[in-house]
Amino acid sequence: MPSNAGTTRLVIVESPAKAKTISGYLGPGYVVEASFGHVRDLPRNAADVPAKYKGEPWARLGVDVDNGFHALYVVSADRKQQISKLVKLAKEVDEIFLATDEDREGEAIAWHLVETLKPKVPVKRMVFHEITKPAIQAAVANPREIDRDLVDAQEARRILDRLYGYEVSPVLWKKVMPKLSAGRVQSVATRIVVERERQRMAFRTAEYWDILATLAVANANEGPRTFNATLVALNGDRIATGKDFEPTTGRVKAGAGVVHLDSGGARGLAARLEGRPFTVTRVEEKPYRRRPYAPFITSTLQQEAARKLRFSSQQTMRTAQRLYENGYITYMRTDSVNLSETAIAAARRQIVELYGERSVPPEPRRYTGKVKNAQEAHEAIRPAGDNFRTPGDVAKELSAEEFKLYELIWRRTIASQMTDAVGSSVSVRIRAVSSAQEEADFGATGKTITDPGFLRAYVESSDDENAEAEDAERRLPNLVKDQPLTADELAAQGHHTQPPSRYTEASLVKALEELGIGRPSTYASIMQTIQDRGYVTKRGQAMIPTFLAFAVIGLLERHYPRLIDYDFTASMENELDEIAGGDHAAVDFLTAFYFGSANGAGDRDIARSGGLKKLVTENLNEIDARSVNSIPLFTDDEGREVVVRVGRYGPYLQRAVPGEQQAPAAEGEEGGGQGDRAPIPEGLAPDELTPEKVHELFLGGGGERKLGDDPATGEPILLKSGRFGPYVASGERKSSLLRSQSPDSLTFDEALKLLSLPRLVGVAPDGTEVLANNGRYGPYVKQGDEFRSLDSEEKMFTVTLDEALALLSAPKARQRRAAAPPLREMGVDPLTEKPLVVKDGRFGPYVTDGETNASLRRGQTPEALTIEEASEMLAEKRAKGPAPKKTAAKKTAAKKAPAKKATAAKKTAAATKSTAAKKTTTAKTTTARKTPAKKATPKKATTSPD
DSSP, X not given: OOOOTTOOEEXXXXXXXXXXXXXXXXXXXEEEEEOOSOOEESOSSGGGSOGGGTTSTTTTTTEETTTTTEEXXXXXXXXXXHXXXXXXXXXXOSEEEEOOOSSHHHHHHHHHHHHHXXXXXXXXXXXXXXXXXXXXXXXXXXXXXXXXXHHXXXXXXXXXXXXXXHHHHHHHHHHTOTTOOOXXXXXXXXXXXXXXXXXXXXXXXXXXXXXXXXXXXXXXXXXXXXXXXXXXXXXXXEEOOGGGBOTTTOSBOTTOOEEOOOHHHXXXXXXXXXXXXXXXXXXEEEEEEXXXXXXXXXXXXXXXXXXXXXXXXXXXXXXXXXXXXXXXXXXXXXXXXXXXXXXXXXXXXXXXXXXXXXXXXXXXXXXXXXXXXXXXXXXXXXXXXXXXXOHHHHTTTXXXXXXXXXXXXXXXXXXXXXXXXXXXXXXXXXXXEOTTOOEEEEEEEEEEEEEOGGGXXXXXXXXXXXXXXXXXXXXXXXXXXXXXXXXXXXEEEEXXXXXXXXXXXHHHHHHHHHHTOSOTTTHHHHHHHHHHTTSEEEETTEEEEOHHHXXXXXXXXXXXXXXXXXXXXXXXXXXXXXXXTTSSOHHHHHXXXXXXXXXXXXXXTGGGGTHHHHHHHTTGGGSOHHHHTEEXXXXXXXXXXXXXXEETTEEEEEEOOTTOOOOOOOTTOOOOOOSEEEEXXXXXOGGGOOHHHHHHHHHHSSSOEEEEEOTTTOOEEEEEEETTEEEEEETTEEEEOOTTOOTTTOOHHHHHHHHXXXXXXXXXXXXXXXXXXXXXXXXXXXXXXXXXXXXSSTHHHHOOHHHHHHHHHSOGGGGOOOOOOOSEEEEEOTTTOOEEEEEEETTEEEEEOSSOEXXXXXXXXXXXXXXXXXXXXXXXXXXXXXXXXXXXXXXXXXXXXXXXXXXXXXXXHHHHHHHHHHHHHHHHHHHHHHSOTTOOOOSSTTSOOO
C-alpha cells in the first residue's frame, strides 16, 4: 500500500515476527519496528526505583497511594536499547502508527509508547484482528485515537495486582516461608485446586453392584440380534448407583429410597433369574438433534487443545501466537464467539466444496457468548483471510505443533457453520420375574445417527475420558412392547464410587471462566504462575496442589477470606470492565479496595473491612504460624493426631506423643513439638496420605527401621530419614544412601558397606592416608588436600591403592569431561544479535548467548522454546545483573603454639577445621534445599511478589 508522496510512517508492533509479516504488506514509505512487548512497568525492586523517589514512603509499591494512585513507571533495562532505536526513528518520520494488539494490554502498550517516545509528529492507533494484506491495509486507512478507558482499565488492573501482591505476600513470608507470593487471581485459582484435593482426601469409597444382561431377540428382522441391558430396579425400587452415596462416608444418602446390592445379593439375584422369561414393557423413541459448537474463544481453544493435543495452556497460546503473527489465524485472545460476515461466507463456501450443499444450513449460524462482559465487537478465533486455507494447503509451511493447532481451529470454524447432526434415540425397559417372584427391571438405550451433519468435520472431546463420543452410535434391535426376550448371559458386576476428578489446565480454565474470574489474556499465565510458585504440580494432565498450597490457602481462608472469595474476585473483574467501558472511575475503585473508602462500588466488598491496607496490618500477630503450617490428617488408632507440617525444608509428617505438650514454634520455623516425624516422599499427592500409607512412612521414614546389629560393635544399624534424605546410623557413625540406593530395598549388607565410609584405601609412600568416600559431587579419593573423582559409586569400595595413587597423580584437567553438544541451536537473538543455544546443565536445561544464562522455566521444554521467549528470559537475567558474590569471613591469625603443645594444637586445629567444614557443607546444602528452583522473588519487600 503506497504512502502519501514524500511521507514516511513508522509502524510499531509488539514482536519482530509480526513486524516481518506486516512489513511485507506495506509499500515504500513505511518503517515497521517492534517494541518487544511492554516497554515500561512498575519497578520490580528497589534498584529499579529512580534515585529521586527512593526516600518516598510509597516507593516500595511503585504506586503513590496517597495521590490518586499515581503509578511510577520505569523503562525496563532490557528495553532501553530498543527504546533508543524507536526514539531515533520517531524523529525521522512524519507519522507514527501504533499497531499493538487489539486488547487492553495492547492499548496500554500503545499509550506507554507515546509517553516514552514523546513524539513530535502525529500519532494514530491502528487495529486489526488478523494479519493479512487486506486487514493491514484497512487498518492503515482507518486509524483511531488511543482509547483512554481501555488504558485506565489495564492500569487499574496492574496497580490492583501490585497492591494485592505487595501487601499480602509479606504476610506469607512471615507466617509460612520466605519468597512466597499471593496474587488476586493466582490465589483464587490455587484455592480451587486445593478445595478439589480436600474433597478427594475426605472421600470414602463405596461398593455397589448390579447385573448386566445380554438379551437376545428371536428372529430379529432389523438391527443386532443381541444387546445389553442393566438392572435398574427391583420390586419397583431403584437400584443404587454412584450418585446415591455420601462422598465423605461411603454410605447411602438418607432418604434415597434405593436398593443397595452387594456382591452376594447381585449374584444371588442373577442365579434366580437364570432361565426366566424377559419381556419388553416400554419402548420410547425420540428424535435426536445436536447443534454444532460455537467457534473457538481463548478458553475453549485451550480446553480442546489440552484434551485433543495434550497441549498446556502456555503451549497452546505460544503456538497460536505464531500462527497469528504469520497470518494463519485471527487474534487468539478473545472472548467473543462472533464471526464476521466475510468469515461466515468463506466457511459456507468451503463446506459446499468439501462436504456438499446439503451440509450447509439455509441461513448462516450466529452465536451468542456465555462469557460475562464479552467483547462482542471482536471475532472468534478462526483461519485468517477471506478464503480459508485447508490444513492440506498449509501443511508444508507449518511445524508439527502449529499444524495440529491450525487444523483444530479450522475444523471447529467449519463445523460451526454446518447442519445439525440428526438421528433418533430409543429408551427400552424390560422386566423379568425371578424364581423367588422378584420383579427385576432392566434398562437399555440406543442412539442412531441418520445424518452426521457437522460431526463429519468436528467432534468435541470431554474432560471425562470415559464419556461416550458425540458421534458414537448404540444400535438396538427393532423392539416393541410385550416382545419376549431370552437372556444369553446374566453377569453380576461390581462398581466403586470415584472421588471427584482433579482439575486439568483445561477444566481449571473452564471453572475460572464460569466463575467470571480472569480474562482471555490471563488464563495461560495463571496456569503457569501457580506451577512456577510451587503451589501446583502436574501428574500427566492432572493438577495436584502441594502442601505449601494448603498452608497458604489455609492462612488466607482463615484470616483474609474476602481476598480469595470467588464472588468478590469476579466482582473486581466486573468493575474493571466498567472502567474499560467508561462507566466507572479507576481512582474510586482503587481507593475503595485499598483504603476502604465508600466513594466507589468497591465499598460493598472489601471496603467494609476498612480496605486492604488495614486488613493485612491489623491482627497480624494473632496469626499462629504453627497452626497455619499444620494440615490435620486424622487421629490414629492410638489416639495420636497425625498432621502434615510445612517446614522451610519441605513438608513432613508428625504424630503427637500421647500426654505430651507440643512446644510452640517460632515464626517460619519447623521446630517445637514432640513426637515422631517422617518425610513425605516427593511426588506423593495429598490424597494419597491414607492411614495405611502414613503408617508405612513412619515405619520406613522419619521413624526408625532396624536393619540388624553390627557384628563388630554389636550396636544396632538403623535406617533413618533426615532433613537431607535417608541415611544409615550405628552409634556415632552415619552415612547417607547413595544415589543408586532406595530406602525401601536397602539391605543389611549394603548398610554395613555404607558405614565403612570413609574407607581407608591404604597409606601412600610419603606416609599420608588415602581415603575413598562419597561427597556432594559424587564418589572420590583423597590424599591430604588432593581430591579426584571416581567414575562410579562402587569404586569407593573396590579401588586399590595403586589405582587411587594413579588418579591422584594425574592433573585435574585430565578428568574434565568434553563439553556436551547443545540440546538445540535456536538462531540469533533479535535484541543482541548473538547466537542462542539451549544446553543441558547441572540443574537442567538453560538457554545462553555465550555470556548470559537463563534456566528454562517449569513446564518449558527445549523443543517448544521460542526465540522470543529465549530472548526475553536472557534480557530479564541481564537486567537483574550478576549475582552478588559471597564475601569470605576473614580468618583470625592463629598464634604459634609452643613446641610441646604442637600435638594438642594440631588436634584443636583439625577439630576446628572439621567443624567448620561440616558447618560450611550444611550451610551450602541448606541453601540449596531451601531455595526453590526458578523463583526469582528476592526477600526484600521492594521485590515484586505479584
